[in-house]
Amino acid sequence: MQTSSSLSSSSSDSKPQMKEHCDHQVDCLKMIQLILDGEATDQQLARLKANLVSCQPCIQMYHLEQEVKELLTKRMEKKCCPEQLVATIKSKILTFS
Numbered sequence: 001m002q003t004s005s006s007l008s009s010s011s012s013d014s015k016p017q018m019k020e021h022c023d024h025q026v027d028c029l030k031m032i033q034l035i036l037d038g039e040a041t042d043q044q045l046a047r048l049k050a051n052l053v054s055c056q057p058c059i060q061m062y063h064l065e066q067e068v069k070e071l072l073t074k075r076m077e078k079k080c081c082p083e084q085l086v087a088t089i090k091s092k093i094l095t096f097s
């Protein structure tokens with residue numbers, strides 16, 4: 001057994017620098033919602049894709065929005081009874097009080 005303890009620092013990778021803060025998050029959110037609604041133009045799609053490569057908060061926002069939308073779509077398809085949902089929320093509120 002050989003333990004190769006070569007500490008290769010991966011800090012010098014040629015990855016694009018990720019932005020931790022988006023300067024145009026409101027615009028990005030609008031575009032993300034347009035795209036998830038299927039109403040974005042090809043131009044808007046291309047612009048957002050280019051932005052997502054380097055914009056950390058927008059990637060997270062995109063995935064979040066996508067998940068929420070998927071969840072809502074599934075719920076509509078299954079026609080999950082809202083009464084049960086209300087009951088679940090109520091019981092959760094009760095445990096907090």
Ligand SMILES: [Zn+2]
Pocket residue numbers: 022023024025028051055058
């Ligand atoms: Zn952005």
